[in-house]
Amino acid sequence: MLLLHGHYKFFPRRAAVRNDWCTVCKAPRLAVGTRSLVFLHLFHIPLLPVARVTDWNCSACGNYPGARLATSRSWLRTVFLFAGFLAAVAIWILIATLVTGRDPLAQGHGRMSDGFVGAATFLMVAGIVAWQALRQRRRAEEPGAVESKAPVAPLSGDTCPLCGDLMLTRSNPRCERCRVDILTD
Numbered sequence: 001m002l003l004l005h006g007h008y009k010f011f012p013r014r015a016a017v018r019n020d021w022c023t024v025c026k027a028p029r030l031a032v033g034t035r036s037l038v039f040l041h042l043f044h045i046p047l048l049p050v051a052r053v054t055d056w057n058c059s060a061c062g063n064y065p066g067a068r069l070a071t072s073r074s075w076l077r078t079v080f081l082f083a084g085f086l087a088a089v090a091i092w093i094l095i096a097t098l099v100t101g102r103d104p105l106a107q108g109h110g111r112m113s114d115g116f117v118g119a120a121t122f123l124m125v126a127g128i129v130a131w132q133a134l135r136q137r138r139r140a141e142e143p144g145a146v147e148s149k150a151p152v153a154p155l156s157g158d159t160c161p162l163c164g165d166l167m168l169t170r171s172n173p174r175c176e177r178c179r180v181d182i183l184t185d
């Protein structure tokens, strides 16, 4: 289904700059926003524009400034899935032991008690993995832990950080030469 419909981004253009904390560089960086038009597509034929999105990239490393945070989240999700898989194996061993009366992991000659021990072992490992992942997540979500960052000074809006031109208007400064909005929040 993923191949049949989805979205494309068209007409990307540099549209804005702002200061942001880059989780990859672990430093305050100038982030450049690229605005593009999102088209829904069906069978790879773009149908209609649905939204304007701005993708931000660190001007030093090129990554999305929150990239490291996102990867650590998806890694934790994988760990939770793994714990779930171990728990499922434990349940399968338990059921197989109860149904057959012998250890399903030992071919043919395992005793029933071995099956229970096997199930308990898998369940215990699953519990430890899930508990560790929970601890990691809690630590990651503590305010200041992930963000162990220096405060990011917003752009002043006096000059364009790309070309250095002086900005005339203080409210919603915009560099016409670079064609970017200079975000000062």
Ligand SMILES: [Zn+2]
Residues within 6 Å of the ligand: 022, 023, 024, 025, 026, 029, 058, 059, 060, 061, 062, 063, 065
């Ligand atoms: Zn960076």
Ligand SMILES: [Zn+2]
Residues within 6 Å of the ligand: 160, 161, 162, 163, 164, 165, 175, 176, 177, 178, 179
């Ligand atoms: Zn400029």
